[in-house]
Amino acid sequence: MAQQSQSGPVAVAIGRRPEPVHDVAVYAFAGMAPFELGVVVEVFGLARPELAGLLAAPWYGLKVCADRPGTELDAVGGFSLTARYGLDELAAADTVVIPGVPNAFGGVGAAPGRPAGGVSAELVAALRTAHERGARIVSICSGAFALAAAGLLDGREATTHWRYAELLQQRYPSVRVNPDVLYVDNGSVLTSAGSAAGIDLCLHLVRRDHGAKVANSVARRFVVPAHRDGGQAQFIEAAIRPVEEEDDGVARSMQWALDHLSSPLTISVLARAAQMSDRSYLRHFTARNGTSPMRWVVTQRIAASLPLLESPDGSVEEIAVAVGFESAATFRHHFGRVMRTSPTAYRRSFGRGVA
Known part of the structure; x- marks a missing residue:
């Protein structure tokens, strides 16, 4: 059962030490479009009684953070919001999500204290602090400009909305920009394309943290496909x-x-x-x-294998055959490409009753 306190949410269970909740911090700013922020709030901040019995670890705690907490922030659409938390809380979170930046097309020094793309020096510092602590740093759409400004994308593959891709590459030449995918998972640093691709990336994070059944349940409540491969094209x-x-x-x-x-x-x-x-x-x-037909088939077979791996029944070899792979070796190869881990490691992390 979750309980809120001044120091953040904790999970309380009778007879054992309270287990900390995984804190997610999302950045809010004046002039933001609300969709991407809403996606993060919906996935990580919504109470989910339907997951009772499925979770091996507590659900997330969400904090909406801004450069100046308590300041009214005007959003696109004629309304405003106020963030309760500041950048200190953002820097201390387990996962940090940047759903956009104030002005990606703005030039260097477009506003006092804001370098290219409207990214504040304070946000850059907070992102670097969070990353050095080992936090997971995530961007949606133009949020990739904030990660790049903090140097977190140097030498990495990254993506953003296709309309920003050329600008991101020009402004940060050390970043390997891939404009043709939905999201890129580099382990502790993840980037996604615009708007709806943020849903795919957030569900990918849930899948990484809690397994396929939990992610599928969240997707059903969202009324979206349970899994789209990050390598799928942005523009269809x-x-x-x-x-x-x-x-x-x-x-x-x-x-x-x-x-x-x-x-x-x-x-x-x-x-x-x-x-x-x-x-x-x-x-x-x-x-x-x-995407191509055969790549789609491979992705569907991987998705079908996840609940089987989460069950204690069946060996990896048997699961490979059950979902249509010619051999366990082929299954492992494709599983590693799509999921960035092995079937055995996935089972170890998310299997029920599997040692």
Whole structure:
């Protein structure tokens, strides 16, 4: 049961020492668009009684932080908010989320005390302090400019909203900007593309911390897909063009594939399910989903393996076959690429009753 105090939330259980909650701090600023902030609040700050019995560790504690706590911050849309906490709390959090910056397109020294992109020197210092403490640092959309200003992206691959990608690369040439993905997980430093990609990254964090079943439950309440691979393209042609009749075949083939994951699946097999030629199917699938059919199949098989790994039943070899991989070695290879860990390590972290 969670209990709030001046020093932050703690989990209380009768008969044992209270266990600290994982503190998430999210940055708020004047002029911000509220969507990205709302995503972080929804994922990490909402009470979740539906997770009772699923959590092996306490849920998160959330603090909304600003440069000057208690100051009214005007948001896009004609309303304002006030952050209760300041940058000291942000620097002390376990996970820090920067959902944007005040003016990514602003030049160096665009405002007193604010270098390129409107990132305050105080925020830069807080991010560096948090990172040096071992905190996990996360950005959504233009928030990558704050991480770059703090030097946390030097030599790393990172992403941001596609409209900011070229500017981020120009301003911070030591960052390896990848504009074609939803999010990039570098372990302790993570970046995501704009808006909805922030949902994907936040769910990815929940999956890393609490496992697939918990992340899936949060996704259901959000009414979004439980898992989108971080390597999926940001910009998908189908989002701005009419749905064609052939696209219905693609959708049918995807559902058919989900029902037959353990079977051998090739482009030809999926094209037959869509009643399309191989070449036409590949073109329409990629346009609709922003990824190739076989990469999508691999991602779905990995997603299907997660609840099996969380169960004590079945060896890694048996799970590999159950979700359609040719061998345990192939399963381990793809699992490592998508999840950045091994099936055995994932089971050790999230398995129920697994030593």
